[in-house]
Amino acid sequence: MKSLSIKDIAVKANVSITTVSFIINGKAKEKSISEAVIEKVKKIIEESGYKPNQIARSLRTGNSNIIGLIIEDISNSFFSRIARLIEDKAYKRGYKIIYSSTENNIDKAKELINLFKSRKVDAYIISPIKGIEEDVQMLLDDGNPVIFFDRNLPDVKTSYVGADHFNASYQSIQSFIDQGKKNIALVTTDINVAQITERHDGYKKALEDNGIVYDDSLVLKIHFNQEENETIAQIKSLLAHKKVDAVLFVTNYLAISGLKALKQIDKKIGDDFAIIAYDDHEAFELHTPRISAIQQPLEEIAEAIIKLILNRLSSKGKLPAEELIIPTRLVLRD
Template identity: 55%
Template sequence: MKPLSIKDIAKKANVSITTVSFILNGKAEKMRISQDMIAKVEAIIKEVGFRPNQVARSLRTGNTNTIGLIVEDISNPFFAAIARLIEDKAYKHGYKIIYSSTENNLEKAKGLIKMFKSRQVDGYIIAPMVGMEEDIRDLLSDRTPVVVFDRHLPGLDVSSVLVDNVEGTYMATDSLISKGMKNIAFVTVDIDVEQIKDRYKGYEKALKVNKLKIDPKLCKLISFNNTAEETTTELTRFFSDNPQIDAVLFATNYLAVRGLFSFREMNKQLNATFKVIAYDDHDIFKLHSPTISAVDQPIEEIAENVISLILKELSMAHSFEEKELNNIVLSSRLIER
């Protein structure tokens, strides 16, 4: 039996082939096709089990209606939440998301860009790492739509969606100081990215403003390549060696989670004389007793802005107009629990 075509769907719905094409490509609302008509055509598509020939469409339009999403670690709750929102929002506009993790490995990151190129994705959303500059410049020179988020690489003329990390850790540190904490530790990770450096800057700034000494012994650097157990062991040793610590600001949520394991091993209580704040919220922080305060990044806003920018760039991909760069910086909020 010959497979159904767009022409068959159009005939069954009593509409033009163009109308069906717009609905299939996620352009119905843009072309002002009524919701009733969209629902009618979609119901017929579902009823007959129609599957558009993606290869034929790609050859005809030069588009695959896919976007490559490259992040540091898709299992990290922050990136997982953003990926899910981006996927939902992209789907509503007729795009699918293919995503993968760099695991902070430059060779893997470069390989992912090559892989996405071979799959002919229409655009890229990247949480970049140092060393990817040339690969991203190559994409931009080919007029391939690219939006970076979460972190930015200096010297790259690319649209970005960032969060003010300095402001976030400044708020957190200042809050701890206002509660009488004087020996505040900062636990961070050894990856060379701007947002991690900025989180330290916010911590440092708050100490200086409040005229507290910056003690290098209270700043703990954890290897990104550590196993969870290795991180817990290192933190237990760090807190045992520095009993004067009365508060801790963790630069990432996964470090804070390992910190909670460490405190349990040490039988160390979180109370009025020992406080913790994590950068990036996590469900565990709401369930833990006592609950854990967190610097909360605006995940919904990040995803919304990322999709808006990449769709704008995709719409101009074949235009000779000068591309307008958009650099959006969002604010985080401190959730005090």
């Protein structure tokens, strides 16, 4: 059962392929096709259920109405929720999204870029990792719109949408201090991206501004791809060896590991021990006691990304790179 081609329609309607193409693409008026022919062809298309072959179309026009989304890990709820929002919004504007995860693997990220490139996606939304600067630069040099989100690569000049990581961190620490906390630990990761270092910097600065000396031994850097049990062990060790009355977790999965660690050593969150997680999570609302978190405004981030992309897509000329820093919300619970 071969699917229909434009030629089949043309034959059935007894007109040329060109005419059918004009009608399909809404250029009938402009090309002065008679009302009668338009009607006839439309009817035949309708009845036969003909759908243009997008591949042929892409080959000819060089674009695809598809936007490629490259993220770290679709099974992380921050990304899957952003993906869903972006998908929705793009869809309403006639674009489809295809997405894939890099797993923080440089080679996989590069391959994905190539995959999308060879599929001629119209634009790229990327949560980047170090090591792909050149590849992204090539995309930009070829005139492709590229938007970074969540993380930025300082060496690549392109638009970026992200939360105000520095201030989010700063505010969290300030709130600990306002509660009278003195020994504030930071659990972070060793992936070297701006977003993570900003969170670290906010922590430092808040301590400094409050006259507290920064103590490197209170900062735990978790290796990115390690087993969760290892992470839990390290957190337990930190709490065992240091006097700590507050912890800021720099990602929600670290906070979850942290909660598991607390459970294992039966340390309670309460007046003398507080934690805040970066990025909210369903589990936090449900936890007893409920866990405070920094919420990134997903909806706004998604909206900003799509707006930037569409601007770039509709204006032929290159637009200057824009940086959108979106404020976060600190939700203090219990």
